[in-house]
Amino acid sequence: MKTTLSVIAGLLATSAMAQENVLTVYTYDSFVTEWGPGPAVEAAFEETCGCDLQFEGAGDGAALLSRLQLEGPRTDADIVLGLDTNLTAAARETGLFAEHGLSPDLDLPVEWTDSHFLPFDWGYFAFVGNAGAEAPTSLRDLADSDIQIVIQDPRSSTPGLGLLMWVKTAYGDEASALWEDLADNIVTVTPGWSEAYGLFLEGEADAVLSYTTSPAYHLIAEEDDSKVAWAFEEGHYMQVEVAGKVASTDVPDLADQFLAFMLTDAFQSAIPTTNWMYPAVVPEDGLPDGFETLIQPETALLLSPEEASATRDAALEEWRAALAR
Amino acid sequence: MARGAGTIAALLVLSLIAVPIGAVIWTAGGIAGLSAADWAAFRFTIWQALVSAGLSVLLAIPVARALARRRFRGRAALITLLGAPFVLPVIVAVMGLVSIFGRSGLVNTVLAGIGLPPVTIYGPQGVILAHVFFNLPLAVRMLVHGWLSIPAERFRVAAQLGQPVGRLLEWPMLRRTVPGVFVVIFLVCTTSFAVALILGGGPRATTLELAIYQAVRFEFDLGGAATLALIQLGVCVLAMAALIVVEAPDALGAGLDRTVERWDGSPRLDGLVMALAALFLILPLAAIILSGLPGLQQVPVSVYAAAGRSVIVALASMTLCILLAITIVTHGQNWPRVVATLPLSVTALVLGTGLFIVVFPFLRPSSVALPVTALMNALFALPFAVRILSTARDDAEAQFGRLADGLALSGWARMRVLILPRIRRPLGFAAGLAAALSMGDLGVITLFASGGQETLPLAMFRLMAAYQMEAAAGAAVLLVALSLGVFWLFDRGGRVGAGA
Missing domain, CATH: 3.40.190.10 (Periplasmic binding protein-like II)
Known part of the structure; x- marks a missing residue:
């Protein structure tokens, strides 16, 4: 015992x-x-x-x-x-x-x-498109163009929320107007990053919201240099x-x-x-080799956690109202 | 089978829904009010579900009639293939639709080739298109069962007397079958999330399900999520109540189960209808398979292990679902069947969150990931199984119940001698559906699984999230093959020698 x-x-x-x-x-x-x-x-x-x-x-x-x-x-x-x-x-x-x-x-x-x-x-958020195609130089430029993009929903996806903060930080009170002008550029809004990136690779849009580092994946893992990130004048949200x-x-x-x-x-x-x-x-x-080819944004945008949390709900409502029209 | 067993089964189902939702409400400390955005989501949800269900049923009627009254080589294979979209994981099906109807899809390539302007799939029309794609097959299958339930003898009498088959036989059958099919599809469409979001084109297409997702994942607003979940349940109960009022009893009586030889209608028109439906349903499927085949060799070994787990979960879930369904339909009253419909309107996210709250104090949630997934998948397939089996069981009872009473057949003997042989066909269909739905499920598992418990859909989704789009497309082919495989196996089993 x-x-x-x-x-x-x-x-x-x-x-x-x-x-x-x-x-x-x-x-x-x-x-x-x-x-x-x-x-x-x-x-x-x-x-x-x-x-x-x-x-x-x-x-x-x-x-x-x-x-x-x-x-x-x-x-x-x-x-x-x-x-x-x-x-x-x-x-x-x-x-x-x-x-x-x-x-x-x-x-x-x-x-x-x-x-x-x-x-x-x-990382920096960025729109990733095809090399050699028309590349806008700012969010405003994109909104004024006919370029078609896929984005993610800020209510269910972190990159989607990142874009919301990007527009809000860069445009402040003008954010709502920018979203209204972007509305006709947006093919669709997906629940997460994977669906959006998949749609872009299928050729459903000219560009997708992702990261400045996404082209590095294609370059290094697939030896494919056909994807580029667009550098925007307003700076890039991080x-x-x-x-x-x-x-x-x-x-x-x-x-x-x-x-x-x-x-x-x-x-x-x-x-x-x-x-x-x-x-x-x-x-x-x-x-690693290949990262030197990536775009280097001149301005890094980032709200503090407290600002981000305080801004989110109003920015979300602006986004919803502008795109629901 | 005793009424008591049916009551217990129904109470089990009810507690599997009520306990988790109760746990969510208890954790949240109560339910929350609704915002204006929630109401907008509610209106859009109901609107698109009504349109989607209406269109699915309307289009299904000619297709089902054509399938029911024509005999041709490959008909059985066609019926199985037509069932495919319903059992596909949403993201796979959406990618298939996009490759046909998308901006650079087949349809727009053809349109551009003949100088016509492009069509867009993104917007409310895309949501409805996708819902019809998913649910048309279900409607067709349920309606084909309706047609096959009309006794061949009635057709003979109608033929001899030169009477119109449509008004005398088919209309009463449709009058009895269509409301149920419509309500089931309506409810399926009210819990749509990814379809509405990917194809809806933006926040205009926000559904209740997205609002729930947002509340649980991004705001940790469990009270809000519980309120929305209760609203979904309310819609379900109201729809089922309306159905009970509207549904008509069977007036066609029993037959000798002969296969009917039809003489009416135009074979050419039926052929055209079937060809169009087949094109609509099979082209996206073919696109998924074609684009996935090259990726098949890149599918890592871990995905095959996940596929093995998925098959086991699917078989367990199917067994459980069918046992529950048979027990519930033999109860004979309405309320257990209404209870069995509730899972149609509960979101996996709220139910999964509630179960997590219940399980967590006692067990590591990841240690029960697969059993919980099997149980939940059985629950989510139950409404279809009950719907499919109840008509068949009621017919058997109405036609031969008195005979069985006279022979003092009761309990298991009555089940074996009377019910099972007469519901064999729908039983095979229900079992196939339950197994295949479980194969494609990507709901509760996402909340419970950690390392070694991935199912195939989850493994596929994780491949996509790791830039492995080609391997993910390969995994999708595997998933389609396995889903269709289990569906065919059981469905075929139910139709052996049935001539249909």
């Missing part, structure tokens, strides 16, 4: 120890697929941490936050990776995140002061993707270790050719 008990106690102890060494990271789906950064990141971190890193994919960035809110403080998540600055104000308000306590040197076109969330990559430590984590030290690891070369060098975004810290070897 005594032996049985001690065996059980021993088993419990090992399982508790195993539990202590598991770092659970909630992230968006495409991060964990075999084409995403997940596999490389997992292998590199497990080499040094003496732990088991487990990614759990949960839809897209917005789904990630609502998943965490559903689970509350009882969540298994130790780290949430993949929110963007449109979501961080709401994320901070939930009180579910802890401060990261780091002040790293970042290669971002904007200053970074967020106490709860650390960026792991970033998407900064961040990670944060969950306050209720049972492995706070491991979580801190992961956040620090996130900004090292082992993590960052995986980003450009798996997530097709710019790394938050450029690795020592620089960016």
Whole structure:
């Protein structure tokens, strides 16, 4: 009897120890697929941490936050990776995140002061079209042209929301008028990025809302230089993707270790050719060949999380009213 | 089968809907009011669903009649193929439609070739076109069953007496069948989301389902989502109540189950009608397959594993769905059937969120992803199965019930001797539909699955999100093949030796 008990106690102890060494990271789906950064990141971190890193994919960035809110403080998540600055104000308000306590040197076109969330990559939104075709030079130019585009719905997609913020930041009170002029350029509005990009590749539109880095995918992975991003005079709105430590984590030290690891070369060098975004810290070897061909916007536009959250509802209503006409 | 079992099955279905929605409301701390935008979404939703259902049924009548009264080689294959659009995942079907009707699609290429202006699929017309594409096959199949239920003896009598078949036989059958078909399709169209959004051309085409998606995903406004979900359920209950009032009883009586030989109507016109319907339904499907074949070799091994999981989930879901459906239709009263229709109007997102809330305190949601998906898919296929089986079961009871009573057949014996043989054809169709709908589902699984539990549609969607459009197109071909495969298998099983 005594032996049985001690065996059980021993088993419990090992399982508790195993539990202590598991770092659970909630992230968006495409991060964990075999084409995403997940596999490389997992292998590199497990080499040094003496732990088991487990990614759990949960839809897209917005789904990630609502998943965490559903689970509350009882969540298994130790780290949430993949929110963007449109979501961080709401994320901070939930009180579910802890401060990261780091002040790293970042290669971002904007200053970074967020106490709860650390960026792991970033990109500029841009319209991606075919090389050699007519390319507008500004949002206004696009709105005045006959060019046909596909965009994503700001109510269900992060790039869609990015465009909403782009127009609002660049045009302020004139945003509504710009949307009205854009209305006849918009072939359709899709629920997510994949559908829009698919329609563009099928030839349904001259351009699609995506990122300045999208042509790099076609160039590097498919050796196809026929896709280009349009540089716009107003500047380009940014998407900064961040990670944060969950306050209720049972492995706070491991979580801190992961956040620090996130900004090292082992993590960052995986980003450009798996997530097709710019790394938050450029690795020592620089960016992969092909990235030098991408357009470099002169002005980076980005609202602070608080401004973004305060602007969103009114901007959404403007968008809806202008396009519903 | 005892009435008690039917009651239990119906209560089970009701609790599978009420508990999750209740959990969402409880978490939200109550329901929320509606905004002006929500009301606009409500109006658009109802309007497009009415038009879509009306058109689907109107177009289905001549097609179903042609299929029911003509015999030709390949007819069985045509009937199976015609069922395909309904079981396709939305995004796959939309891409197929776009390659035919889109800006650079086949139709516009032809129009441009003969100097005509292009047509656009984007706008309310596109939403309706897509809904007709999805639902015309369902309407045709349900109506063909109606035609086949008219006893061949009646046609003989009509032929001998030189009486019009249309007014005496077909009209009463349609009068009995059409309202149910219309309501089912109307309800399917009220929960449309991706179709309306991709083809609707913008916020004018906002449906209730999108408003729910926005509330759950972007605003974490669970109260708002619950309100919208309750409105959808309300629409469903009202539509079902109206149906019970409108539906007429069967007046044609029983026959000896002979296959009817028809003499009326123009074979040429019927041929044209069938050819047009086949072109409309099969061209987009062919486009999906043609564009996907080159990508088939790029489909990674993990997708085949996902396909295996999907098949298992589909079989489990089909079994569960058919057991529930048979139990419910043999209850004999209306209320369990109304309850069984409710899943048509519940969104997977709200139901999935509610289940997540219920499950989370006890289990890791990802550890039950596949069983929950099978259960939910069974629930979502139940309305179709019940609708398809109830007419057949009622006919069997009306025609042979008294005989069975006289022979003191009850319980399992009555089921085996009377009901099952007489509902075999619709049973095969319902089983095929349930399995195929589950194959193509991309609802609850997205909320529960993590790493190793992807189903095929989810794997395909994740390929798209990783720029792997060609591999995704290849996965779509696999999905179409498997969906059609399971559908054909069961549907065919139900029709062996039935001559129809």
